[in-house]
Amino acid sequence: MIRSPIRLLVPMAAAVALAGVSAPALAQSMSPPAGHHMVAPPHLSLAAWGEVKVAPDMAMINFGVQTEAPTAEAAMRQNAQYMERVMAALRRAGIAERDIQTLGLNLSAQYDYLPDQPPRLRGYQATNRVMVTVRDLSRVGTTADAVVSAGVNQIDGISFGLTDRTAAEDQARRLAVRDLQRKAGLYAEALGVRLGGIRGLSEGTSMSAPPPMPYARAEMMVQSDASTQVSPGELTVRVDISGVYDLVL
Template identity: 40%
Template sequence: MTTHRSLLSAAAALVLALTVLATACSRPGTAADGSGPGTTLVTVSAYAEARRPPDIATLSTGVVSLAPDANGAIRRNAEQMTRVVAAIQAAGIADKDVQTSGVSLNPDYHYLANRPPRIKGYYASNTVNVTVRDIGRLGGILDALVATGANQINGPTFDIEDKDAVLDEAREKALAKARARAEGYAKRLGVRVRRVISIDETGGRGAPRPVYGRAVAVEQASAADASAPIAPGENVLGLGLDVVYELGK
């Protein structure tokens, strides 16, 4: 008799538990998205950009030297490169902003028809990457590099060192766009925007996109120096937002 009662009690407890579980699963407003009865979820995508003049520039510069033998090419290249690095330092560029990017030594071949190539000399190359934090001096720095023996210059590439403030502006614009679009949906449906369910941000950390149309040539400190004109223009940072809004009465 005791065993029979225990089985009945266990069965009753199981039925009660299943009833509670079924009620919880069917109750409105308990979905994972947090929506309640009479609500609609809408996902709105918005993209926005912010622009700033760049405040740093990077360039690659170095020396390629030719000599009849490998030792002569390396020695000549080292002498020329020492003068180039000294010019970089004299321009006020910090050591942390100068980094060697490549050193190479390659034969220079002489080709004749129906004959194997013959080595007639060697090319030695040394290249450094330079970060310039005063763009107004960039033209003068380029002139100084050439004057001291640099025969390889690539760049400059302009960038924004502190991107956070620029991205915050783009983020604020994108969020305003998303809210306006959600309000438009709500108005057409005869409801209102209740709250934000989620925000997903994409992009925003890529390389800044230069805008050349509004570029202004950098003026050099000395009018007597005919330095190369530099046009930094503006850089653009953008990001996109996917925002889920809850709409309802």
């Protein structure tokens, strides 16, 4: 008669102990044994891209003024004089201050190297390099000619770009997603399965154009008011994406 209450208390103690087990501990006890890996659901990984052609609305001209003189001070002074003329020419061409950026200012010693003789100092060379953004494409050629007339003796080339790439990139994104969906549906049909939801999506964007145009100004022109002709062409805006789709077997 005394043992019956004891038998009733044992299940109650077990219930209290189970209630005290935290959720993480319970989840851990239900995890698969060590060495056993859960099989990932079937999925499909694909890549696609979208590309649009657009006309540029701006141009960048990289140029420089290089001077040489017997002394460093003279080389820098001459360079500053030429650059002052160049900046005045840019202002007359309608280029805003915000569209003129100095890329580099360098001063270096110049040596002559003769056989069996130590290097001989010839003088100093100063270089001031500038990038100008031209927002009116009809003025690209005349702007290049203007800075050359003012003293620029180095032009690396002319490149073109877009003030705002958003609209072109969005159009390329739509084309890329359309291509990705088409591929995913095609593969699902060929495999005889149903296409599930998309699990992940990533993208990368780029814009390409023909290589920068080399600039060469003719020493003699038939007409004094002739200017360099520049053709902007087209830019290619491209968006590359990759996506992962679930497959329903």
